[in-house]
Amino acid sequence: MPEADFDYQACLLACARGEQPALRRLYQQESSRLLGVALRIVRDKAVAEDIVHDAFIKIWNGAASFDPHRGSARGWVYSVTRHLALNALRSNGREVPLSEEHESAAPSDTFDYQAHSGRIYSCLEQLDPARRNCILHAYVDGYSHSEIAHKLGTPLGTVKAWIKRSLAALRECMA
DSSP states (O other), rough: OOOTOOOHHHHHHHTTOOHHHHHHHHHHHHHHHHHHHHHHHHHHHHHHHHHHHHHHHHHHHHHHOOTSSSOHHHHHHHHHHHHHHHHHHTTTOOOOOOOOHHHHHHOOSOGGGGGOHHHHHHHHHHOOHHHHHHHHHHHHSOOOHHHHHEEEEEHHHHHHHHHHHHHHHHHHHHO
16 A cells, blocks of 8 residues: 555656656555556566566656646556556567456455545546446456456446446546
């Protein structure tokens, strides 16, 4: 769980100024959780470790591009990592099927989103649980729409509609 007093935005601003201790603090604060995000997406520890390494290079080099009006600093850091992981998955040209082992290790109906602070979590809380799970499976776990439909036993078209409507509701709530 993130420290309540860790200032992600100040850390990114310090990185943008070239202050290496800020990157070190950010790494110590989030690297293990970012590794978990990358690992859930690519399902290969060595590749996930490379992604986290690349993410911190990208965070260091791109910290000045962070815009606090578009979202939280912590969310931006996770977004960088998630996009690199998804790009790695796409560039490998492979689709990794969900394994029984992975499904039993990941809770399908609950997420620990309430343990964190921020507007996005209160907005997520307002969504119907099934729709919230679709969003979280897609954007946290990195599942495709078809994987989510299979996992939830819901028609693919329904999952796509839920995600589309839920994203619109989240945009409205965040505005």
